[in-house]
Amino acid sequence: MSDHNTQFHDELDSLEQRLLAIIDTAEGMVGRAVESVVTGNIDLANEVIEADNAIDDENFQIHQQWTTLMARYQPMGPDLRRMAVLLHLNITFERMGDQCVNIAKITKLNAGLPSSERICDLITEMSDLVRPMIRTAIEAFVRKDLDEARLLPAMDEPVDRINANMYREAVEVSEDKGLLEWATKMILVSRALERVGDQSVDFAEQTAYLITGDRLAFDEAGLIRSLNDPAG
Amino acid sequence: MTRQTSIKEALTMETDQDQETIVDLGAAPDGPAGGGVIETRRMSVYYGDFKAVADVSLNFASNQITALIGPSGCGKSTVLRSLNRMNDLIATARTEGEVMYHGENIYADDIDPVEVRRTIGMVFQKPNPFPKTIYENIAWGAKVNGFKGSKSDMGDLVQEALESAALWDEVKDKLQESGYSLSGGQQQRLCIARAIATKPDVILMDEPCSALDPIATLRIEELMLELKEAYSIIIVTHNMQQAARVSDKTAFFNVKLNEKGMRTGRLVEFSPTDQLFTSPTEKDTEDYITGRFG
Numbered sequence: 001m002s003d004h005n006t007q008f009h010d011e012l013d014s015l016e017q018r019l020l021a022i023i024d025t026a027e028g029m030v031g032r033a034v035e036s037v038v039t040g041n042i043d044l045a046n047e048v049i050e051a052d053n054a055i056d057d058e059n060f061q062i063h064q065q066w067t068t069l070m071a072r073y074q075p076m077g078p079d080l081r082r083m084a085v086l087l088h089l090n091i092t093f094e095r096m097g098d099q100c101v102n103i104a105k106i107t108k109l110n111a112g113l114p115s116s117e118r119i120c121d122l123i124t125e126m127s128d129l130v131r132p133m134i135r136t137a138i139e140a141f142v143r144k145d146l147d148e149a150r151l152l153p154a155m156d157e158p159v160d161r162i163n164a165n166m167y168r169e170a171v172e173v174s175e176d177k178g179l180l181e182w183a184t185k186m187i188l189v190s191r192a193l194e195r196v197g198d199q200s201v202d203f204a205e206q207t208a209y210l211i212t213g214d215r216l217a218f219d220e221a222g223l224i225r226s227l228n229d230p231a232g
Numbered sequence: 233m234t235r236q237t238s239i240k241e242a243l244t245m246e247t248d249q250d251q252e253t254i255v256d257l258g259a260a261p262d263g264p265a266g267g268g269v270i271e272t273r274r275m276s277v278y279y280g281d282f283k284a285v286a287d288v289s290l291n292f293a294s295n296q297i298t299a300l301i302g303p304s305g306c307g308k309s310t311v312l313r314s315l316n317r318m319n320d321l322i323a324t325a326r327t328e329g330e331v332m333y334h335g336e337n338i339y340a341d342d343i344d345p346v347e348v349r350r351t352i353g354m355v356f357q358k359p360n361p362f363p364k365t366i367y368e369n370i371a372w373g374a375k376v377n378g379f380k381g382s383k384s385d386m387g388d389l390v391q392e393a394l395e396s397a398a399l400w401d402e403v404k405d406k407l408q409e410s411g412y413s414l415s416g417g418q419q420q421r422l423c424i425a426r427a428i429a430t431k432p433d434v435i436l437m438d439e440p441c442s443a444l445d446p447i448a449t450l451r452i453e454e455l456m457l458e459l460k461e462a463y464s465i466i467i468v469t470h471n472m473q474q475a476a477r478v479s480d481k482t483a484f485f486n487v488k489l490n491e492k493g494m495r496t497g498r499l500v501e502f503s504p505t506d507q508l509f510t511s512p513t514e515k516d517t518e519d520y521i522t523g524r525f526g
Contacts, residue, residue: 074473077518080509214511
């Protein structure tokens, strides 16, 4: 049994490469968006917003190419799963770009307001936690490595913890009205980063589906359960 | 008088005896949907010394559509033709193992193959209406099978068969025209009506849409989904999307070379269709449905 590539598989590989390029761009945007918001760098914020327009265009192009592939080849089996995952990820990473835009807009809204070094450090820490999550999810996807995909929930746990405490940090600075206004917006930044973390876990679960053919959900310890199993 | 023929009676009755009239259409045997109707047990089929297909054990559920797929030469049509002893018509063909129909071996000595083919009907790749009128295409088979009803009973039988095959509205005003006057898709539905008119329990279909255009194909597929309420359907198809659209379960066959270089068909995987086409368990199935074969 040969494992030769057909025209369809060549085109599918090319579609996947375009999507991986989007994911790579989104990962870089998270870093720049967070840098813009903790340093108050409006130019950097504008760059992020501009980069998201490019992601939106590419997202549309990938969707077009995906539809054409589906219509022409009507794939089956693992190819069908791969198509399902690519469509899902195309939407997920378009939304990750939108989260970066949300952060960049807060950079502009917070211009001129006082800031808290502690909250900035926490937001930077969140960024330093979620960006490796995206990279790990990409590697698990490219290598089709289920064990690597299962690392994601544990990586997400500290992100959730910081996000859950962020409103307390805002309360800590509530004596200063200007600082409170700034900190309230930073809760939204924290929330955006928490979403990026969740999207990375979702990416890993999609990879698990691609590998196993089973709809899997991870718990925090990286254990998996099948969503196909009603006893779950 | 109308009555329901039991399966046991159907299998043992003589074809040209003084049978009571059979005009009741669309009746399936008792029992829950999904129960077994035909079971092959380690069935092998030979053409002379050539072993075309080996050791096939399959259980076909009633009131379901089962698809047989696989590359050319994998034995899927041979398996289909063995299910109603159609292979008996080939002088060199020989079947080993058992084909159980509701628990009775259809290859047993006391079973009449003609009656087997009435109970387990067949629709072929190319529409093959008789060179007769549309009406006679339906009526003739019933007469041969001992229909003794009145002319009006026969009229009812023809209408019911054509309605069941979703053809009545298109032909009701031209029943005396030749079956050949119909389009390819209509001719195939006429052949399905003809099969239904002899009151089968199972309908075998050997690539029934391969000679049809996409619209006619869609109509046959819709018809199959309606017919499975009353009949068990087993279909051989080269069109994987068709198998995925219409069937409840799919059997994938492949060709294996033995040490002498002979190509023998074997059953590789038999799974619920949605599983087979998204997460096949066998590598051979995966290679076939993803086009990585060859």
